[in-house]
Amino acid sequence: MIKILKIFLAGFTIPAFILAQGESVKLSRMGVDQVEVVGFTLENDGIVKINGVCAGGDKEYKKVHKTDYQIDPFNLYAYAWILDAHSREMVWRTTISNSSGDWWEKDNREFDENVRLPEGEYELYYAAMEPGSQRGNLSIGRIIDKLFEDDWQEHSRDLKISVSPVDAKLSKSAVRKYQRALKENALINLTRAGDGSYLSRGFSIDENINVEIYAIGEGHDGEMFDYPWLIDANTGRRIWQMKHSRSEHAGGAIKNRSVQKKLTLSPGDYILYYKSDDNHSSEEWNANPPYDPEFWGVTIFAKDKNFDRSAVKEYYEKKREPIVSITRLGDSEYEEEGLIVEKDGSFRVYALGEGSGNKMADYGWITNARNGARVWKMEYYxxxxxxxxxxxREIDEVISLKKGEYIVHFKTDGSHSYEEWNSTKPHKPEMWGITISPIGKEIIAKKTNVRNFKSENLLAELTRVGDDEHIRKQFVLDRETQIRINALGEGDWDEMYDYGWIENERTGRKVWRMRYRNTDHAGGAKKNREIDTIITLEPGTYTVHYISDDSHSYADWNASAPYKENKWGITIFRVVR
Structure with missing residues (x-):
C-alpha cells in the first residue's frame, strides 16, 4: 500500500512516497559519463541492504603521487555513494574492499552488504565515468577492448545499485528541489560553477554573524584552480581564501577538494568570489566527480539558530577609478608611472602577469622615487x-605606503601578453599589468609623470651610455653611509662587457664592481643584465665609473633592448631610512 507523506527538511516540504517494508530505492542502466541521484529517508536507525554492480580495477591505490590528481584513490570509475542530505557528508560508498570482481564481465565488480544508518534523509548517487588515460584508469587491456570492441555504452548498462528497506524515496527532481531550498536558505550561494566562471556576490550585515563556508573546487600539487575567496568590500582585504593545504579530498578524483570553514563576520560590507578554470566543473567533469557535485562552488550558511535574515542585505560593489593604471601591456614592454602619496595610508594593488616555476616573467613592482628602494614586488609565491x-598569475592585496614619492613599474617578456596570448588567456585579460586604487573615501594620492621627480638623495647618475664610452663621476660621503646601486649593462658567460664600478679616491682600491654572477636578466635580450643592491661605504671621496664596448648600447641596440633602456649605465642613491 502506498500513501503520500510530507517530509519536512530544513523548513522545506518535499512530497515523497511511503513504501511497504522491503521496498527499495534503485539506480540502474547508467549512461556513459552520467551522474544520477535519488533520495530516501529512514524514520528509525536501522540496517539497510545495499547491492549492485560497480566497475574499476582490482586494487586500491596504496600511494598516490602528486601527478596522479585525475585518479580516484579507490580505483573505480563507476561507483555509488550515499550522502547525508543535511550534513552533506558521505556516509557510504563502493570500494574495492566491499566489492568482488566478475571474471566474465571485464571490470565489473559486485557488491552486497548490510550497512547500519541512523534515521534521517539521504541522497543516493551513482557515477559512471568512461575510463580514460586522463582519468587515470585506462589500462592496456581496456585500450585493446576499446580498439576492437567499442562496448562502453553497453557495458555501462550493467551498472546498478539498490538500497532496501527504506521508508520513503525521493525522485531526482525532488532531491534537486531540496538542494535548491538549501541554497536559497543560505546567506550567499555561488554553486554549480561551470568552466571558465568568474562569479561574485556582495552582501552587507549590520550585526555579528557566525557563519560556515562550504566550498568545493579543484586543486592539486599545492595550488587551487577552482576556488572561492571573501574580501572586505571597503578595504579590499582578503578575509579568507580556499587554500589547497587547508582543504580535504572531496571524493572522486584526487583533485576534487572541499573545505568547511567557520568564521564570525563583523558588521560591514563583503564580496564573495568564485572562479574556475576551463575544465572539470559541474558543467562537464573530465574525471570522477566529487561526492556533492551540485554544490561545486561556494555557499555561506548562518550557524545561529535565531539568525535574523533581515540583518543581511545585498551589496553592490562600488567601482573606483584606480590612481595608477598600467594595463593591456603587450610583449616586451616596460611602463612606469609616478605616484605621490600625500599622507600615510593603505592602497589596493592588483597585478596580473605571467609566471611559472616560482618565477615571474611579466610582473610589477613599486620603488621609492627618492632612493630607488623597492617597497613592493609581485612575487610568484x-x-x-x-x-x-x-x-x-594575479595578486590582489592591500599595502601600506608612507607619505612620499613612488614609481610604479610593470614589465613583460617576449611572449604571452594582452597583445597576443600563446596559451589560454586569463579571466580578465584587459587587466594585464598593474593598478593602484584608493581605499576609503578620502583620496590621499595622485599620479604624476616620473620626470617630475628629482631625488635629493641622488649621488651619481651615469645613464644612456653609448658605444665605446668610459664615463665617471665623483661623490663625497661625510660619514659612514649606505648607498643603493642600480646598474644595467651587457654580459654573458660570467663576463661583463658594459658595466660599472666604484673606486676609493684615497686608496685607489675598487670597493664595488658589477659582476655577472650577481646580476639578473634586465628584459629583452638575455645579455641585458641588471643589479640592484645596497652596500655600506666609509666616509671619503669616491669615483663611480662606467665603461661600454663597441656594440649594443643605448639607442643603438644590436638585440632586444632592456626594459629600462634609458637607465643603461649606473645610478647611485644615498639610502634614507
Missing part, C-alpha cells in the same frame, strides 16, 4: 591562478 593557463 604570493600570486594565485588567474584563470586560463596555469601561468596566468
Amino acid at each position: 604570493k600570486t594565485n591562478h588567474a584563470g586560463g593557463t596555469s601561468k596566468n
Whole structure:
C-alpha cells in the first residue's frame, strides 16, 4: 500500500512516497559519463541492504603521487555513494574492499552488504565515468577492448545499485528541489560553477554573524584552480581564501577538494568570489566527480539558530577609478608611472602577469622615487591562478605606503601578453599589468609623470651610455653611509662587457664592481643584465665609473633592448631610512 507523506527538511516540504517494508530505492542502466541521484529517508536507525554492480580495477591505490590528481584513490570509475542530505557528508560508498570482481564481465565488480544508518534523509548517487588515460584508469587491456570492441555504452548498462528497506524515496527532481531550498536558505550561494566562471556576490550585515563556508573546487600539487575567496568590500582585504593545504579530498578524483570553514563576520560590507578554470566543473567533469557535485562552488550558511535574515542585505560593489593604471601591456614592454602619496595610508594593488616555476616573467613592482628602494614586488609565491593557463598569475592585496614619492613599474617578456596570448588567456585579460586604487573615501594620492621627480638623495647618475664610452663621476660621503646601486649593462658567460664600478679616491682600491654572477636578466635580450643592491661605504671621496664596448648600447641596440633602456649605465642613491 502506498500513501503520500510530507517530509519536512530544513523548513522545506518535499512530497515523497511511503513504501511497504522491503521496498527499495534503485539506480540502474547508467549512461556513459552520467551522474544520477535519488533520495530516501529512514524514520528509525536501522540496517539497510545495499547491492549492485560497480566497475574499476582490482586494487586500491596504496600511494598516490602528486601527478596522479585525475585518479580516484579507490580505483573505480563507476561507483555509488550515499550522502547525508543535511550534513552533506558521505556516509557510504563502493570500494574495492566491499566489492568482488566478475571474471566474465571485464571490470565489473559486485557488491552486497548490510550497512547500519541512523534515521534521517539521504541522497543516493551513482557515477559512471568512461575510463580514460586522463582519468587515470585506462589500462592496456581496456585500450585493446576499446580498439576492437567499442562496448562502453553497453557495458555501462550493467551498472546498478539498490538500497532496501527504506521508508520513503525521493525522485531526482525532488532531491534537486531540496538542494535548491538549501541554497536559497543560505546567506550567499555561488554553486554549480561551470568552466571558465568568474562569479561574485556582495552582501552587507549590520550585526555579528557566525557563519560556515562550504566550498568545493579543484586543486592539486599545492595550488587551487577552482576556488572561492571573501574580501572586505571597503578595504579590499582578503578575509579568507580556499587554500589547497587547508582543504580535504572531496571524493572522486584526487583533485576534487572541499573545505568547511567557520568564521564570525563583523558588521560591514563583503564580496564573495568564485572562479574556475576551463575544465572539470559541474558543467562537464573530465574525471570522477566529487561526492556533492551540485554544490561545486561556494555557499555561506548562518550557524545561529535565531539568525535574523533581515540583518543581511545585498551589496553592490562600488567601482573606483584606480590612481595608477598600467594595463593591456603587450610583449616586451616596460611602463612606469609616478605616484605621490600625500599622507600615510593603505592602497589596493592588483597585478596580473605571467609566471611559472616560482618565477615571474611579466610582473610589477613599486620603488621609492627618492632612493630607488623597492617597497613592493609581485612575487610568484604570493600570486594565485588567474584563470586560463596555469601561468596566468594575479595578486590582489592591500599595502601600506608612507607619505612620499613612488614609481610604479610593470614589465613583460617576449611572449604571452594582452597583445597576443600563446596559451589560454586569463579571466580578465584587459587587466594585464598593474593598478593602484584608493581605499576609503578620502583620496590621499595622485599620479604624476616620473620626470617630475628629482631625488635629493641622488649621488651619481651615469645613464644612456653609448658605444665605446668610459664615463665617471665623483661623490663625497661625510660619514659612514649606505648607498643603493642600480646598474644595467651587457654580459654573458660570467663576463661583463658594459658595466660599472666604484673606486676609493684615497686608496685607489675598487670597493664595488658589477659582476655577472650577481646580476639578473634586465628584459629583452638575455645579455641585458641588471643589479640592484645596497652596500655600506666609509666616509671619503669616491669615483663611480662606467665603461661600454663597441656594440649594443643605448639607442643603438644590436638585440632586444632592456626594459629600462634609458637607465643603461649606473645610478647611485644615498639610502634614507
